[in-house]
Amino acid sequence: MANNNILEVENLNVHFHTDEGIVRALNGVDFKVERGEAVGIVGESGCGKSVTSTSVMRLLPGVGEIAAGTIKYYDKNKKQHDIINLKADGEHMRSIRGPEMSMIFQEPMTAFSPVHTIGNQIMEKLLYHEDIDKDEARRKALELLKKVGISKPEQRIDEYPFQYSGGMRQRAMIAMGLACEPQLLIADEPTTALDVTIQAQVLKLIKKMQADYNLSLILITHDLGVIAHMVDYVNVMYLGRVVESGPVEEIFDNPAHPYTQDLLKSIPRMTGNEGKLASIEGAVPDAYSLPKGCPFHTRCRKKIGEVCERAYPERQEISADHYVNCYLHQDLGDK
Amino acid sequence: MSKFIMHRLLFMVVTLVIISILSFIIIQLPPGDYLTSYITQLRSMGTDVSDEQIEYLREQYGLDDPVYVQYFKWIGNFLTGDMGFSFSWNRPVNELVWERLGLTLVISISSLLFTWIVAFPIGIYTALRQNSLSDYFFTFLSFIGVATPNFLLALVLMYVSFKYFGINVGGLFSPEYADAAWGIGKITDLLQHLWIPVVVVGTAGTAGLVRIMRANLLDELGKPYVITAKSKGIPNYKVILKYPVRIALNPFISTLGWQLPKLISGSTITAVVLSLPTTGPLLLDALKSQDMYLAGSFIMLLSVLTVIGTFISDILLALVDPRIRYV
Numbered sequence: 047m048a049n050n051n052i053l054e055v056e057n058l059n060v061h062f063h064t065d066e067g068i069v070r071a072l073n074g075v076d077f078k079v080e081r082g083e084a085v086g087i088v089g090e091s092g093c094g095k096s097v098t099s100t101s102v103m104r105l106l107p108g109v110g111e112i113a114a115g116t117i118k119y120y121d122k123n124k125k126q127h128d129i130i131n132l133k134a135d136g137e138h139m140r141s142i143r144g145p146e147m148s149m150i151f152q153e154p155m156t157a158f159s160p161v162h163t164i165g166n167q168i169m170e171k172l173l174y175h176e177d178i179d180k181d182e183a184r185r186k187a188l189e190l191l192k193k194v195g196i197s198k199p200e201q202r203i204d205e206y207p208f209q210y211s212g213g214m215r216q217r218a219m220i221a222m223g224l225a226c227e228p229q230l231l232i233a234d235e236p237t238t239a240l241d242v243t244i245q246a247q248v249l250k251l252i253k254k255m256q257a258d259y260n261l262s263l264i265l266i267t268h269d270l271g272v273i274a275h276m277v278d279y280v281n282v283m284y285l286g287r288v289v290e291s292g293p294v295e296e297i298f299d300n301p302a303h304p305y306t307q308d309l310l311k312s313i314p315r316m317t318g319n320e321g322k323l324a325s326i327e328g329a330v331p332d333a334y335s336l337p338k339g340c341p342f343h344t345r346c347r348k349k350i351g352e353v354c355e356r357a358y359p360e361r362q363e364i365s366a367d368h369y370v371n372c373y374l375h376q377d378l379g380d381k
Numbered sequence: 382m383s384k385f386i387m388h389r390l391l392f393m394v395v396t397l398v399i400i401s402i403l404s405f406i407i408i409q410l411p412p413g414d415y416l417t418s419y420i421t422q423l424r425s426m427g428t429d430v431s432d433e434q435i436e437y438l439r440e441q442y443g444l445d446d447p448v449y450v451q452y453f454k455w456i457g458n459f460l461t462g463d464m465g466f467s468f469s470w471n472r473p474v475n476e477l478v479w480e481r482l483g484l485t486l487v488i489s490i491s492s493l494l495f496t497w498i499v500a501f502p503i504g505i506y507t508a509l510r511q512n513s514l515s516d517y518f519f520t521f522l523s524f525i526g527v528a529t530p531n532f533l534l535a536l537v538l539m540y541v542s543f544k545y546f547g548i549n550v551g552g553l554f555s556p557e558y559a560d561a562a563w564g565i566g567k568i569t570d571l572l573q574h575l576w577i578p579v580v581v582v583g584t585a586g587t588a589g590l591v592r593i594m595r596a597n598l599l600d601e602l603g604k605p606y607v608i609t610a611k612s613k614g615i616p617n618y619k620v621i622l623k624y625p626v627r628i629a630l631n632p633f634i635s636t637l638g639w640q641l642p643k644l645i646s647g648s649t650i651t652a653v654v655l656s657l658p659t660t661g662p663l664l665l666d667a668l669k670s671q672d673m674y675l676a677g678s679f680i681m682l683l684s685v686l687t688v689i690g691t692f693i694s695d696i697l698l699a700l701v702d703p704r705i706r707y708v
């Protein structure tokens with residue numbers, strides 16, 4: 047069977063070595079992205095969404111260590127790259143970062159350098175990877191800015207980030223992400239910092255760019271409402287693990303994991319109970335000392351009993367492409 | 382930008398006028414006018430001063446005019462380079478000042494360059510190697526550097542070089558060159574003496590700057606825009622030099638102008654200890670002996686440099702930080 051995946055992440059473990067001890071941020075993350083597909087990663091704050099994406103880009107800070115796992119990336123020519131075994135700042139990894147995969151960040155204000163023009167920062171990427179001169183790079187940058195819907199790009203290109211509005215900055219960030227025509231775009235909470243009205247516009251733009259450039263997309267968010275319209279496949283993360291994954295309709299119609307079910311309940315509805323966000327009860331355990339067994343057992347309403355505290359539940363396929371790690375969906379036999 | 386500069390220029394002129402009035406008041410502070418003391422001094426030295434001569438001098442300095450006229454005469458002279466007369470040196474003030482200015486600038490600029498050339502690379506290096514052995518080593522060194530008073534370091538260096546190398550390093554020249562004309566020999570001699578004041582004046586500054594540069598850079602290194610730049614596939618060293626280092630340097634570039642007055646007056650104590658013929662000790666003497674024309678002119682000169690320095694700093698700040706330029 048021909049492999050149509052662009053990214054395969056298996057058993058990814060990431061630790062942070064801090065003064066207070068080791069933070070086990072990721073404890074075996076599994077997910078994959080098919081070529082041209084949009085995949086969502088959802089979960090509460092601190093569950094490891096950003097760590098997952100920065101690991102894929104090999105942009106973890108110095109204290110972060112990939113302790114185990116594999117990350118396989120398949121480039122434009124379907125050649126396989128073993129991301130974990132590349133040097134983070136090596137030439138090989140850097141030839142992937144930019145022309146193959148690129149990233150859009152949550153806070154467009156701080157993600158741009160405040161003292162360089164937007165044009166300078168976009169052109170830098172083009173000039174570094176492509177064999178073109180400054181005029182050509184500028185022409186391409188202008189084209190990109192126009193493409194993402196920035197008016198008067200000839201004037202805007204020489205302006206600084208603080209002269210842009212929040213929404214425009216994120217558009218410029220998307221333009222920069224699209225420079226060098228990458229295959230895989232990772233958007234880490236691209237709209238969290240924006241006004242609600244602007245959020246919809248930016249999401250629409252990302253969706254359009256995905257179609258126009260035939261991109262594979264990883265959309266990270268803690269907002270399941272955003273996920274519904276944007277992606278084909280959803281991964282639900284809890285405490286450094288993917289606990290449930292499946293096609294987007296499946297997740298919304300038949301959520302199998304108690305955590306996913308709680309997340310869905312917490313989506314604010316536009317009718318009734320306005321502004322009342324049903325949040326999941328209990329605090330997220332801290333990442334220094336993870337609970338044994340199923341990590342959700344400290345908050346789970348459907349906890350079966352002692353079995354949930356013994357070992358991590360194995361992954362079960364409960365319908366086509368729909369996986370869950372929960373004892374509710376395992377034949378417990380005489381355990 | 383031009384509006385910004387005009388605004389600052391106007392501000393500068395107003396400040397300078399106020400400062401000149403203050404300097405003039407300082408000159409006028411001692412009881413009696415300076416001519417009286419001048420004549421007393423001349424007479425005490427046995428010079429005969431006739432009444433016509435006194436009258437002539439009174440007229441020339443306008444001492445019978447109202448105070449504001451005197452002020453305008455003084456400031457007018459000041460602007461043309463005539464800063465009045467020093468009674469304790471018995472020479473025109475501007476001669477005294479210019480004579481020492483050259484050497485002062487040599488020492489100050491050398492120390493400033495020394496400070497920056499040593500401090501910035503070490504600051505950047507220790508920030509990038511945070512908590513490594515070399516970081517701790519330089520941190521230790523710079524704490525010692527910051528904590529050692531300059532004059533103490535000067536004394537120690539003088540003692541050591543005299544005791545072990547038999548060189549007397551006080552002053553800027555060996556006796557045989559002190560009054561000699563400029564030539565290769567004198568320049569070599571100057572360089573042999575120069576390193577001590579440069580090291581002494583530069584050490585504390587270097588140590589402080591290493592700490593500041595390291596802290597500034599550490600602040601910037603974890604910023605999201607650094608990760609963005611790396612996400613574009615640009616090599617680390619290029620990213621670090623273009624973004625965080627540039628931004629960590631901004632405060633220094635923008636305060637460059639403030640070094641201007643320090644170049645002239647700085648490190649007086651060190652200069653006294655090392656008996657350097659610079660402007661610092663001159664100002665100190667002037668204040669001690671109530672040589673008011675010398676002191677007043679000095680204060681005026683330093684203030685002018687401070688104001689000009691601030692002006693330059695403002696412009697530089699606007700140049701390096703677009704957020705200020707566009708307000």
Ligand SMILES: Nc1ncnc2c1ncn2[C@@H]1O[C@H](COP(=O)(O)OP(=O)(O)OP(=O)(O)O)[C@@H](O)[C@H]1O
Binds near residue numbers: 062089090092094097
């Ligand atoms: N530099 C770091 N040093 C130590 N711990 C870290 C570091 N970065 C992340 N972590 C830890 O890793 C875990 C996951 O963090 P991550 O940023 O991936 O969360 P997230 O899911 O992206 O949350 P959010 O929705 O708030 O962005 C957290 O427990 C966090 O404390």
Ligand code: SF4
Binds near residue numbers: 305341342
């Ligand atoms: S394994 Fe047990 S504790 Fe964990 S989610 Fe399932 S039922 Fe709840």
Ligand SMILES: [Mg+2]
Binds near residue numbers: 097234235
């Ligand atoms: Mg995050």
